[in-house]
Amino acid sequence: MKKILRKFLPKKLFVIYRFIKKQLRNIPDSEQVYFDANSVYEGHFNVTYRGVRALKCPFDYVMYQMLVLKMKPDLIVEIGADYGGGALYLADLLDLVGKGEVHTIDVEDKVGDLVKSHPRIKLFLNGWQKYELPKNFKNVLIIDDGSHLYEEVLGALKKFSPNASYYIVEDGIVDELGKFKNQSPIKAINEFLSGNSGWEIDREYCDMFGKNATFNVNGYLKKTK
Numbered sequence: 344m345k346k347i348l349r350k351f352l353p354k355k356l357f358v359i360y361r362f363i364k365k366q367l368r369n370i371p372d373s374e375q376v377y378f379d380a381n382s383v384y385e386g387h388f389n390v391t392y393r394g395v396r397a398l399k400c401p402f403d404y405v406m407y408q409m410l411v412l413k414m415k416p417d418l419i420v421e422i423g424a425d426y427g428g429g430a431l432y433l434a435d436l437l438d439l440v441g442k443g444e445v446h447t448i449d450v451e452d453k454v455g456d457l458v459k460s461h462p463r464i465k466l467f468l469n470g471w472q473k474y475e476l477p478k479n480f481k482n483v484l485i486i487d488d489g490s491h492l493y494e495e496v497l498g499a500l501k502k503f504s505p506n507a508s509y510y511i512v513e514d515g516i517v518d519e520l521g522k523f524k525n526q527s528p529i530k531a532i533n534e535f536l537s538g539n540s541g542w543e544i545d546r547e548y549c550d551m552f553g554k555n556a557t558f559n560v561n562g563y564l565k566k567t568k
């Protein structure tokens with residue numbers, strides 16, 4: 344019954360239906376469970392990894408470790424280092440794999456010594472526009488967690504996808520939540536895929552915990568050729 348209602352009721356009506364059902368069950372306020380994309384988004388600003396701010400959705404941490412351990416990349420390029428918590432997490436995963444480097448890119452240096460001293464991490468501070476992919480890495484994972492501006496996301500996709508093995512465009516959730524007017528990773532993904540890109544959305548990851556239960560809405564991209 345719930346599945347049918349979820350499928351056919353508009354999202355807002357389904358939320359109201361769930362609310363009324365809970366009220367009827369008389370669950371005390373303190374025992375209510377309620378979270379949604381908005382609350383997870385607000386919470387993710389508090390996440391640290393080994394004490395370093397690491398701005399990712401909790402679901403995506405789980406999927407990243409699955410993907411990295413499966414893919415065993417030689418190189419992970421992260422656009423957008425911020426404090427470096429994400430890069431540190433990825434580098435520690437590569438330690439488990441036993442090989443690989445993380446190139447993390449930003450336009451300003453907020454990264455502390457713990458991250459900088461990790462033997463697998465190299466920091467580049469001139470933005471993705473001035474970073475060139477080295478040719479000696481075969482299996483390359485690109486993660487775009489930079490400005491999220493439509494033009495930049497599309498520009499990076501066009502620049503790096505020809506030499507990437509897998510590509511993650513982060514934070515399409517900002518489109519869904521209407522957070523920042525000029526940011527639109529989803530528009531960039533749609534435009535990129537509408538051409539003959541040779542890439543498609545990897546629904547296995549996007550939908551693992553529910554339809555696009557990720558901050559990277561339609562942002563896990565795999566090669567089709």
Ligand SMILES: C[S@@+](CC[C@H](N)C(=O)[O-])C[C@H]1O[C@@H](n2cnc3c(N)ncnc32)[C@H](O)[C@@H]1O
Nearest residue numbers: 397398423424425429448449470471488489490
């Ligand atoms: C959302 S934060 C990155 C969070 C980080 N990946 C993590 O997991 O904690 C976005 C970062 O992108 C950086 N950024 C903005 N424009 C950029 C560009 N052109 N190239 C690389 N990084 C950029 C910002 O300075 C900011 O630190």
